[in-house]
Amino acid sequence: MIQIKNMMKTYKLGGETVHALNNVSLEIKKGEFLAIIGPSGSGKSTLMNMLGCLDRPDQGSYFLDGKDIEEMDDNQLALIRNQKIGFIFQNFNLLTKLSALENVELPLIYSGVSAGERRLRALDSLMKVGLKDRAGHMPSQLSGGQQQRVAIARALVGQPSILLADEPTGALDSKTSREILELMQELNELGHTIILITHDLAIAKQAKRMVSIQDGRLQENGGDFLENL
Ligand code: ADP
Numbered sequence: 293m294i295q296i297k298n299m300m301k302t303y304k305l306g307g308e309t310v311h312a313l314n315n316v317s318l319e320i321k322k323g324e325f326l327a328i329i330g331p332s333g334s335g336k337s338t339l340m341n342m343l344g345c346l347d348r349p350d351q352g353s354y355f356l357d358g359k360d361i362e363e364m365d366d367n368q369l370a371l372i373r374n375q376k377i378g379f380i381f382q383n384f385n386l387l388t389k390l391s392a393l394e395n396v397e398l399p400l401i402y403s404g405v406s407a408g409e410r411r412l413r414a415l416d417s418l419m420k421v422g423l424k425d426r427a428g429h430m431p432s433q434l435s436g437g438q439q440q441r442v443a444i445a446r447a448l449v450g451q452p453s454i455l456l457a458d459e460p461t462g463a464l465d466s467k468t469s470r471e472i473l474e475l476m477q478e479l480n481e482l483g484h485t486i487i488l489i490t491h492d493l494a495i496a497k498q499a500k501r502m503v504s505i506q507d508g509r510l511q512e513n514g515g516d517f518l519e520n521l
């Protein structure tokens with residue numbers, strides 16, 4: 293599903309060169325639940341931007357569902373991003389003036405789905421996260437955990453092949469975090485491929501597979517990251 297080979301991303305800041313990604317290779321199969329763990333500044337956001345087709349590497353290759361990202365122009369890349377990837381963020385990124393249902397419908401508006409179909413699919417998506425009875429609520433009327441569930445429903449509604457979650461429990465208390473992780477485990481059991489990016493080992497351990505990143509280098513299992521704790 294995902295094949296990354298020898299990926300490099302370098303930033304030049306003043307006189308300094310930072311290898312945000314240093315020869316990263318990573319294969320992710322359909323149905324996996326992978327955690328990418330690393331401390332602040334290790335390259336997690338950079339890797340997330342690559343995985344999510346938000347940015348391109350300086351060197352190396354990325355095949356997503358057999359398609360070579362390098363051969364796509366920016367419009368094709370945006371299209372493939374919308375079709376294949378559902379994003380989940382630390383701060384939910386819900387629109388405050390829209391109801392839960394309207395927030396979930398939003399990605400379908402951009403992909404041109406009819407109003408009736410949008411409603412049905414958004415309700416179905418809200419049902420999957422256990423929030424069908426809150427469809428009419430505004431984000432401000434929902435708890436943090438409920439807001440993240442809405443955001444997960446929004447990520448699911450386009451039926452993406454991959455869910456990409458960046459510190460999805462970073463803004464939640466530990467009990468709510470556990471509930472969100474349980475939901476992600478359920479979704480994984482239903483067949484969704486999940487990539488979870490975090491700096492928190494307790495969170496990463498909930499995934500089925502863990503890779504660590506440090507100074508832009510990826511290691512299978514915990515690698516040096518766990519040894520240095
Ligand atoms: P993390 O998400 O793990 O905190 P990042 O991917 O944001 O790590 O950053 C990895 C390294 O690359 C850091 O040293 C960071 O300062 C640097 N970096 C990231 N983005 C940029 C950028 N746009 N310009 C310059 N340096 C950057």
Ligand code: ADP
Pocket residue numbers: 305332333336337338
């Ligand atoms: P995180 O909270 O995931 O660790 P960061 O605070 O490291 O995220 O970075 C957030 C975004 O800011 C990154 O996606 C990156 O592109 C950008 N960024 C990070 N470090 C730098 C930097 N030194 N200079 C410019 N942009 C940066």
